[in-house]
Amino acid sequence: MIAEVGHFALILAALMALVQGTLPLVGAARGEAPLMALAKPAAQAQFLLIAVAFGALTYAYVVSDFSIANVAQNSHSAKPLLYKITGVWGNHEGSMLLWVLILALFGAALASFGRNLPPSLHARALGVQGLIGIAFLAFLLFSSNPFERLVPAPPDGSGLNPLLQDPGLAFHPPFLYLGYVGFSMAFSFAIAALLEGRVDPAWARWVRPWTLAAWSCLTVGIALGSWWAYYELGWGGWWFWDPVENASFMPWIAGAALLHSAIVVEKRGTLKSWTVLLAIIVFSLSLVGTFLVRSGVLTSVHAFATDPARGLFILGILVLTIGGSLTLYAWRAPQLRATGTFRPVSREGALVLNNLLLTVAAATVFIGTLYPLVLDAVGGGKISVGAPYFNATFIPIMTPLVIAMAIGPMLAWKRGDLWAALGRLKLALAAAVGVVALSLWLDGTRDLLAAMGMALAAWLFAGVALELAGRIKLGRAPIADSLRRAAGLPRAAYGMTVAHMGFAVVIAGVTASSAWQTESIRIMKPGEMTTLAGYDFRFLGVKAGRGPNYASQFGSFAVSRGGRPVATLVAEKRFYPVQRRQTTEAAIHTTWLSDLYAVIGEADKSGGWSVRLYHNPLVPWIWIGAIIMFAGGTISLSDRRHRVGAPRRARPAALAGSAPAKA
Amino acid sequence: MSDMSDMTESATTRGRTQHLLYILPVLVFGALAAVIAYFMLSGRDPRLLPSALIDQPAPEFKLPPIEGWEGRKPGLATGDLRGAVTVVNFFASWCVPCLAEHPQIMALSKMEGVRVVGINHKDRPAAAKDWLTRHGDPYARIGADSGRAAIEWGVYGMPETFILDKTGRIRFKHVGVVRRETLKETILPIIRKLRK
Amino acid sequence: MRLLAAILALALSAAAAQAVEPNEILKDPALEQRARAISKKLRCLVCQNQSIDDSDAGLARDLRVLVRERLSAGDSDEAVVRFVVARYGDFVLLRPPVTPATYALWFGPLLLLLLAGIGVVVFLKRRRPEAAPAAAPLDADEKKRLTALLADDGLSR
Numbered sequence A: 001m002i003a004e005v006g007h008f009a010l011i012l013a014a015l016m017a018l019v020q021g022t023l024p025l026v027g028a029a030r031g032e033a034p035l036m037a038l039a040k041p042a043a044q045a046q047f048l049l050i051a052v053a054f055g056a057l058t059y060a061y062v063v064s065d066f067s068i069a070n071v072a073q074n075s076h077s078a079k080p081l082l083y084k085i086t087g088v089w090g091n092h093e094g095s096m097l098l099w100v101l102i103l104a105l106f107g108a109a110l111a112s113f114g115r116n117l118p119p120s121l122h123a124r125a126l127g128v129q130g131l132i133g134i135a136f137l138a139f140l141l142f143s144s145n146p147f148e149r150l151v152p153a154p155p156d157g158s159g160l161n162p163l164l165q166d167p168g169l170a171f172h173p174p175f176l177y178l179g180y181v182g183f184s185m186a187f188s189f190a191i192a193a194l195l196e197g198r199v200d201p202a203w204a205r206w207v208r209p210w211t212l213a214a215w216s217c218l219t220v221g222i223a224l225g226s227w228w229a230y231y232e233l234g235w236g237g238w239w240f241w242d243p244v245e246n247a248s249f250m251p252w253i254a255g256a257a258l259l260h261s262a263i264v265v266e267k268r269g270t271l272k273s274w275t276v277l278l279a280i281i282v283f284s285l286s287l288v289g290t291f292l293v294r295s296g297v298l299t300s301v302h303a304f305a306t307d308p309a310r311g312l313f314i315l316g317i318l319v320l321t322i323g324g325s326l327t328l329y330a331w332r333a334p335q336l337r338a339t340g341t342f343r344p345v346s347r348e349g350a351l352v353l354n355n356l357l358l359t360v361a362a363a364t365v366f367i368g369t370l371y372p373l374v375l376d377a378v379g380g381g382k383i384s385v386g387a388p389y390f391n392a393t394f395i396p397i398m399t400p401l402v403i404a405m406a407i408g409p410m411l412a413w414k415r416g417d418l419w420a421a422l423g424r425l426k427l428a429l430a431a432a433v434g435v436v437a438l439s440l441w442l443d444g445t446r447d448l449l450a451a452m453g454m455a456l457a458a459w460l461f462a463g464v465a466l467e468l469a470g471r472i473k474l475g476r477a478p479i480a481d482s483l484r485r486a487a488g489l490p491r492a493a494y495g496m497t498v499a500h501m502g503f504a505v506v507i508a509g510v511t512a513s514s515a516w517q518t519e520s521i522r523i524m525k526p527g528e529m530t531t532l533a534g535y536d537f538r539f540l541g542v543k544a545g546r547g548p549n550y551a552s553q554f555g556s557f558a559v560s561r562g563g564r565p566v567a568t569l570v571a572e573k574r575f576y577p578v579q580r581r582q583t584t585e586a587a588i589h590t591t592w593l594s595d596l597y598a599v600i601g602e603a604d605k606s607g608g609w610s611v612r613l614y615h616n617p618l619v620p621w622i623w624i625g626a627i628i629m630f631a632g633g634t635i636s637l638s639d640r641r642h643r644v645g646a647p648r649r650a651r652p653a654a655l656a657g658s659a660p661a662k663a
Numbered sequence B: 001m002s003d004m005s006d007m008t009e010s011a012t013t014r015g016r017t018q019h020l021l022y023i024l025p026v027l028v029f030g031a032l033a034a035v036i037a038y039f040m041l042s043g044r045d046p047r048l049l050p051s052a053l054i055d056q057p058a059p060e061f062k063l064p065p066i067e068g069w070e071g072r073k074p075g076l077a078t079g080d081l082r083g084a085v086t087v088v089n090f091f092a093s094w095c096v097p098c099l100a101e102h103p104q105i106m107a108l109s110k111m112e113g114v115r116v117v118g119i120n121h122k123d124r125p126a127a128a129k130d131w132l133t134r135h136g137d138p139y140a141r142i143g144a145d146s147g148r149a150a151i152e153w154g155v156y157g158m159p160e161t162f163i164l165d166k167t168g169r170i171r172f173k174h175v176g177v178v179r180r181e182t183l184k185e186t187i188l189p190i191i192r193k194l195r196k
Numbered sequence C: 001m002r003l004l005a006a007i008l009a010l011a012l013s014a015a016a017a018q019a020v021e022p023n024e025i026l027k028d029p030a031l032e033q034r035a036r037a038i039s040k041k042l043r044c045l046v047c048q049n050q051s052i053d054d055s056d057a058g059l060a061r062d063l064r065v066l067v068r069e070r071l072s073a074g075d076s077d078e079a080v081v082r083f084v085v086a087r088y089g090d091f092v093l094l095r096p097p098v099t100p101a102t103y104a105l106w107f108g109p110l111l112l113l114l115l116a117g118i119g120v121v122v123f124l125k126r127r128r129p130e131a132a133p134a135a136a137p138l139d140a141d142e143k144k145r146l147t148a149l150l151a152d153d154g155l156s157r
Helices: A004-029 A033-037 A038-061 A068-072 A081-089 A092-113 A119-143 A169-182 A186-197 A200-234 A245-267 A272-295 A309-333 A347-375 A387-410 A417-424 A426-442 A448-471 A479-488 A491-515 A619-637 B003-004 B009-041 B098-107 B125-135 B148-152 B181-193 C001-014 C028-043 C058-072 C077-088 C100-127 C140-152
Strands: A518-524 A529-532 A535-545 A553-563 A564-576 A581-585 A587-590 A594-603 A610-616 B085-091 B114-121 B142-147 B158-162 B170-175
Touching: A004 A033, A004 A038, A004 A092, A004 A119, A004 A186, A004 A448, A033 A038, A033 A119, A038 A068, A038 A081, A038 A119, A038 A169, A038 A426, A068 A092, A068 B125, A081 A092, A081 A169, A092 A119, A092 A169, A092 A186, A119 A186, A119 A309, A169 A200, A169 A245, A169 A448, A186 A200, A186 A272, A186 A309, A200 A245, A200 A272, A200 A581, A200 A619, A245 A272, A245 A347, A272 A309, A272 A347, A272 B009, A272 C058, A309 B009, A347 B009, A347 C100, A387 A448, A387 A491, A387 C100, A417 A426, A417 A619, A426 A448, A448 A491, A491 A610, A491 A619, A518 A529, A529 A610, A535 A564, A535 A594, A535 A610, A553 A594, A553 A610, A564 A587, A610 A619, B085 B098, B085 B181, B098 B114, B098 B181, B114 B148, B142 B148, B158 B181, B170 B181, C028 C058, C058 C077
Parallel strands: B085 B114, B114 B142
Antiparallel strands: A518 A610, A529 A535, A535 A553, A553 A564, A564 A581, A587 A594, A594 A610, B085 B158, B158 B170
């Protein structure tokens, strides 16, 4: 009964999306307000209906209703409740339902909070959201129905992949989808602007908060996936340039570019057609990502369904959406006229450089990810494009970007003085050089590239701090003055500072953990001790245990340093009888500056166990940096200037004749 | 605006190149989508790896017979692969798909002019002997492989079947189960061609 | 409970090895380091996008052992890699070789960077540096409106 309610709600939602996707667009073209006004209730209704459907599916999982095929295939009565719920989106159909739910959520949010937008732009943006909704709801209903019944209902389900029964991975999809489905807003705004035939600087003001929200969530989503891989897969790796990792990384890179180019549109009224194209590209990359995961054309750990029919359906959606939007772009974009100029050496120029490098970086990841497929398709044989390729191409592109990131904010708008900016960064340069020296001195392997990576992180961090210090005239004015300036700074300034600092922290973490990981792989008998990175690990032996739906073996290590105890690491191996799968749970102790990581392997015949111990320096900084970036994005979002429709204060009657200013 | 005054000859040619640039994104996307659609419609399985050994002579190897069957079924070496069209089949008792294709391999062994040999991959002798006794033994010779022979042949999954010509060169490899359709539509035509 | 322990013991004993096992490690640390470096370059064919160094699949283990054997027999690094590529094709290399088929892959990013860079330079050059037009001074009424607007927005001097 509940499943039928859910299914029916989904059908109704598709009808709502149909209304939302057609009538407001017609209304905007004809200037008919009543048709345009349909967008808001349609969007809100669509969201509520999909929420009902999602709730129905969740309920079915929670009560373990195995008469529904999706639940029977992906759940099991012995699964803990949390994983029953998160299992809703741990499969193809359920995750598609989450996808359209978040799409509708953004649509409804735009409907409710977009009051200060010009009606035709508002209606058009909602209309485009509706069109995307129709496409994916059709995909759900016709090829991936989560509510299909299974007759007769099996007594129990097939369980869930034990790898997915995990907190990190459970929350990875929602954040990921908030991110790259959230980019649909930028896309809808871009299409709406093309349909309107113009891009006002105010358009950028409206696009930025939505893009920032989506990008911030995507940052967390990617970090969660990476963190999960790190603690789950058993050897401390956290990024593999796997096609599906790349599928979420490309929109992140392009989204970052979009955030920055929108600034130039807002400030200078230029770079309009580029920003519109970028907004289309960012969401197109999201769609390509959705396609890659679900079509089976690329082999990957992540691949959900490898059903070619579904893959072709999504490809069809891509052709219509991306092809249609790019055609509209080719037709309408030439009409967009720039209204301002700037010197090449200026903050705008730096933002253009930012876009140049980020776009090429995204394109590089794109080329590397799709090349094997394209080459195979044209009969060129099968090749692999793995981490060595991406490291050789991606890093050299990002390096000048990081250098420029410290310089850019020091440049003035419209016309900047490069030497003055560099002069103000002397301390940052000193910090970078100092870090190189320190790295080379501390590091036995004298890894120059690693030292330079750390130097880049220091350069960026110090440069950003110096920029903030300069703004509040720290050291050049009385401290009270500086504090007052600091209090008066717009939150977006802090947002930028915090986000850029977070990025620096991530760079440091990435560099150190890649270059300076140490490991010890050996057989240990209970009672034996080994030393790694200055820490002593004493193996205490293995005990058996059990969990709600698995059996375990626990291997413990007592870790000490210089005689003083540091931690007890308990590594686990789990066996899930239903799935006949084994997973390893690494024991991780974090000192916030590094991680101690222990995994137990197989027992050998003489009572010893194969054991893997790792010391991962600065790995926690990767996740911390991502959270800091998220915080920066959130701080920026809280800036009232960024909110769509900041309140307008009452104006005295004498000024009634003056043009109303948009806040 | 200063842009408005730009209505000169150079501006229109610039305008035309610019217009061309605007079409570039949709063209690039179209080409990419066409390639991907073609790939998907061709029905090729992206996980299948083509063999690097096609048209090469068979690798040098020498495998002992299955333990306990030394008198009954000889082992396999490179020299045994010349002189007739040969089908080399990697199999094991623990490999479930191998059982699925076994009828086809049995059928092949009864054909005129083709010799079927097997490589028993990472199997326990007792289990292998039992499996062959129960399901039938189509192999003229069987080599017991502890793993190295598979690597020599570029094998990455089970089962895999190779077709060699009379000179001992590898001419074809099939990864996965040899179904009846595969046998009829692919393998038999190749064998017939090689027999000439 | 005893049944569970039995299931566990059975399952774990049959379970695959976990990436580099202690019993694979060569005695000679230099050779072992070479083996690890080579293993990181070779793709595990039955896994998804992992190197044989990272993977716990049976084939990965066999290839790791093979690499070590050949290194111990005196092969150079390139010879070992060539040995594996001869049997499994270029697919086994995580770093794609530079061949005419992969020129677009390796030179594409650089080419894109150059083209995009040229595009940006052309774009920036086309914008003529703006000579700030001399603005007519504000009259008294406009000055009043300006002050009031600024004060109204909370931005004082």
